[in-house]
Amino acid sequence: MINSKVFLKGLKSLQGSKSPAIPLAACFVALGALLKDAGFNLKQSAASSLFTYALPGQLVMAESLLVGASIVNIFIAVWLVNFRLYPMTVSLFPLLEHKTQPKWKYYLSCHFLAVTSWLIAKDGYKKIDKKHRIDFWIGIGIGTWSTAILMTALGYLSADYLNKDMLIGLAIVNPVYFFCMMIGAMKNLSISIAVVVGTILGPLIYLVSTEWALLFAGLIGGTIAFLFGEKNDK
Amino acid sequence: MTSSQIIVLAIIATSLATFISRFMGALTSEKVSVKSKIFHWFNCVAYSTLAALLGRMIIFPAGVLAESYLFIRIAVLVTCIIIFIVTKKNLVVPTIVSAILLSILNSI
Numbered sequence: 001m002i003n004s005k006v007f008l009k010g011l012k013s014l015q016g017s018k019s020p021a022i023p024l025a026a027c028f029v030a031l032g033a034l035l036k037d038a039g040f041n042l043k044q045s046a047a048s049s050l051f052t053y054a055l056p057g058q059l060v061m062a063e064s065l066l067v068g069a070s071i072v073n074i075f076i077a078v079w080l081v082n083f084r085l086y087p088m089t090v091s092l093f094p095l096l097e098h099k100t101q102p103k104w105k106y107y108l109s110c111h112f113l114a115v116t117s118w119l120i121a122k123d124g125y126k127k128i129d130k131k132h133r134i135d136f137w138i139g140i141g142i143g144t145w146s147t148a149i150l151m152t153a154l155g156y157l158s159a160d161y162l163n164k165d166m167l168i169g170l171a172i173v174n175p176v177y178f179f180c181m182m183i184g185a186m187k188n189l190s191i192s193i194a195v196v197v198g199t200i201l202g203p204l205i206y207l208v209s210t211e212w213a214l215l216f217a218g219l220i221g222g223t224i225a226f227l228f229g230e231k232n233d234k
Numbered sequence: 235m236t237s238s239q240i241i242v243l244a245i246i247a248t249s250l251a252t253f254i255s256r257f258m259g260a261l262t263s264e265k266v267s268v269k270s271k272i273f274h275w276f277n278c279v280a281y282s283t284l285a286a287l288l289g290r291m292i293i294f295p296a297g298v299l300a301e302s303y304l305f306i307r308i309a310v311l312v313t314c315i316i317i318f319i320v321t322k323k324n325l326v327v328p329t330i331v332s333a334i335l336l337s338i339l340n341s342i
Contacts, residue, residue: 017324017325017326018323018325019326023325026329034297038241039237041238044238044242044245047245048248048249051246051248051249052249052252053252054252056287056296057248057252058248059296059297060248060296061245061247061248063296065244071243071244072247074247074251075250075251078248078251078252079252082251084255084280084283084284085252086255086256086259086262087279087280089255089256089259089260089262090259090262090273090276090280091273091277091279091280092263093259094263097268106260106264107260110257110260111256113256113259115284115287118280166337167298168298168302168336168340169332169333169334169335169340170333171295171297171298172299172310172336173329173332173333174291175288175292176310176311176315176329178284178288179288179311179314179315180323180329182288183315183318183319184323190274190277190278191278194279194281194282194285195281195282195284195285196285197282198283198284198286198289199286201282201289202285202287202288202290202293203286203289203292203293203294205286206290214283214287217282217289218280218283219279221278221285222275222276222278222280225282226274226275229278230271
């Protein structure tokens with residue numbers, strides 16, 4: 001059903017010099033501590049990472065709860081910040097598609113889609129035989145997802161031992177890791193333009209609209225990059 | 235409603251709001267061919283959205299990171315990117331350095 005060799009290859013992406021284990025640990029430990037602060041118990045904190053597994057959305061949830069926002073408002077705010085997962089899925093899953101693979105694998109494993117797993121899959125899919133790429137993805141997904149859940153619990157339990165400077169230190173690890181991974185991914189003109197324009201537009205549009213900044217910055221930056229790529233390919 | 239019930243509802247709402255985008259993505263993917271222009275466009279939009287999120291996380295961070303100075307965050311980021319390039323794309327070293335460096339610089 002699942003090619004165990006390829007699955008293990010995906011799982012092993014947690015090891016080595018490109019390992020996401022440290023950034024994942026840093027940000028989910030910090031999240032666990034924050035959730036404790038927001039009044040969650042241990043089970044609820046772990047459940048949040050188990051069922052959501054998308055850090056920016058979980059941060060929005062915790063902060064909305066702290067200021068007493070309604071459930072409907074939380075839903076909309078999270079949907080907006082996590083909508084990036086839609087273009088991310090569409091730019092990854094066609095690469096993993098194979099007609100011999102059952103559909104349920106795709107529908108279930110889309111839950112593993114987060115920035116970390118996406119960047120690892122985008123970096124490594126070419127080395128895997130097309131037929132088994134989805135199993136490689138499931139390996140990456142199970143590895144990063146279970147790390148996130150365990151680290152959330154660990155962060156909850158160690159919250160009392162973490163001081164503010166340590167938490168601030170942990171909070172920078174994730175953006176640093178993502179930036180490095182993206183710079184590593186800038187192998188052609190259109191992706192490079194997409195990254196540079198997105199980085200500039202994201203904070204700029206945020207000044208005008210906090211909720212819609214990501215969507216608009218992504219659409220505008222992505223479309224500019226796409227048009228440039230089209231022009232230069234011809 | 236007790237606060238515990240609100241937390242459970244918030245977890246459900248957050249998870250649903252997140253899964254919708256992933257699942258819609260999986261459905262759309264079935265109709266998108268790797269060689270099509272639309273796939274290329276989605277790829278550019280995905281990278282750009284991600285970059286926008288990261289730019290925002292550094293310039294206008296949420297949570298505890300907001301309590302550090304902007305120029306310190308940018309200095310840490312640039313230092314770590316240089317380490318990443320110098321170490322031939324090692325990701326473990328720059329990520330560890332980033333946490334230590336920011337903790338130290340922020341407590342001075």
